[in-house]
């Protein structure tokens with residue numbers, strides 16, 4: 001059953017395929033605290049669910065933004 005929903009694209013998907021920004025704590029840059037603050041401005045918390053393509057998009061977006069600051 002597809003009972004999870006992506007907060008960004010609103011697509012429904014399986015619970016086991018949920019991604020959250022918590023996975024960004026494993027990347028070297030930007031630092032995780034920076035990541036938390038960045039997404040807080042977009043009204044995204046560590047508990048929001050996203051599908052794979054949206055989390056990849058956010059991953060790229062935030063890394064690009066970090067490079068420029």
Ligand SMILES: [Zn+2]
Pocket residue numbers: 006007008009010011050051052053054055
């Ligand atoms: Zn999505």
